[in-house]
Amino acid sequence: MTYRIAVLPGDGIGPEVTREAVRVLEAVGAAAGIRFEFVEAPIGGAAVDATGDPFPPETEQACLAADAILLGAVGGPRWDREPVARRPESGLLRLRKGVGAYANLRPVRVHPALAGRGPLRPEVVGGGIDILIVRELTGGLYYGERGVQQEPFGERAYDTMVYTTPEIERVVRMAFQLARGRRRRVISVDKSNVLETSRLWRRVTEAVAEEFGDVELEHMLVDNAAMQLVRNPGRFDVLVTENTFGDILSDLGAALCGSLGLLPSASLGLPGRPPLFEPVHGSAPDIAGRGIANPLGAIASAAMMLRYAFGLEREARAVEEAVDDLLAAGPWTPDIAPPGAPVAGTEDVGRAVARR
Ligand code: NAI
Ligand code: MG
Secondary structure, X not given: OEEEEXXXXXXXXXXXXXXXXXHHHHHHHHHHOOEEEEEEOOOXXXXXXXXXXXXXXXXXXXXXXXXXXXXXXXXXXXXXXXXHHHOHHHHHHHHHHHHOEEEEXXXXXXXXXXXXXXXXXHHHHOOOEEEEEEEEOOOHHHOOOEEEEEEOOEEEEEEOOOOOHHHHHHHHHHHHHHHHOOOOEEEEEEOOOOOHHHHHHHHHHHHHHOOOOOOEEEEEEHHHHHHHHHHOHHHOOEEEEOHHHHHHHHHHHHHHOOOHXXXXXXXXXXXXXXXXXXXXXOOOOOOOOOOOOOOHHHHHHHHHHHHHHOOXXXXXXXXXXXXXXXXXXXXXXXXXXXXXXXXXXXXXHHHHHHHO
């Protein structure tokens, strides 16, 4: 079996961290007898420099021909003055749109070894935190009708939040399916005491839950969810929510982890389109080129690819366990090194994970 992976390193630390993720995938392939074929293509500022287009047609073709896409990060001060069509970020938006991903998966994992280095008190982290946030990505407030009107008193602006039954159904069903591979608990987050879309969300979620008698469902209001994520994160397994709430809660979740450099993500969606895997962080121009970026977010994104794109659960776990081992024992990049511990570089960490 050969899996074709489009690798889009992008800008800044993007190429530095994707190189290590590819190194780990190669080690998995060698150990498990799986062939990964990597096709590299430019995106973002690198693509603007090379072709004038942040998402050139060759890159789009490479992506659509692949079984999965691994992205680094795009952007940087060099391209901040470009017109919108030549901005690196517009390349990323076009990629995400082309992939048709309606679900964004953001795992929030806090290893017990990192307790005390993030903002949470060690007793809150307890035996570790392992939450999977599933955010609806192509509907709701960010896609509804919007506008600005002139009024005698000044301006009037509006945004509308719209959801349909099928839009809710598919993402909630995905959340329930994902829960089956985990601790079988879904918490659906909404604001049904105020919003009509949330009341529909709740009705549809109840109906989907009927298909999953083996998975426990709880509803939670979004304001309470924000509080519970900080006070009692251990009670969450899979959290599913609409676009805007998911945007905010996933960044809150990211803050719980201590370093942006640790966090992976996956964007899954339409059948027949390749899923997209990328670390949550950006191109980090402040540390780019110094070989000190934390590659674990990119490596954990590769682990998600093994699980969700290829169904290689055992191999995904092996990578995640290797990452956990490193969090506990080092080597550590500067962003997560315990006080007084020696610091390592991006490549040292990548090699150490690959070896394990
Ligand atoms: P950023 O995520 O690049 O960096 C924020 C802070 O976190 C920086 O201090 C950086 O050094 C640190 N950091 C990030 N990743 C790290 C890693 N792997 N290891 C160690 N430290 C890490 O966000 P920022 O600075 O707001 O944006 C920089 C550029 O990245 C901008 O051009 C922005 O548009 C772009 N960006 C791209 C994203 C993407 O490609 N998905 C997402 C976010 C920002
Ligand atoms: Mg955001």
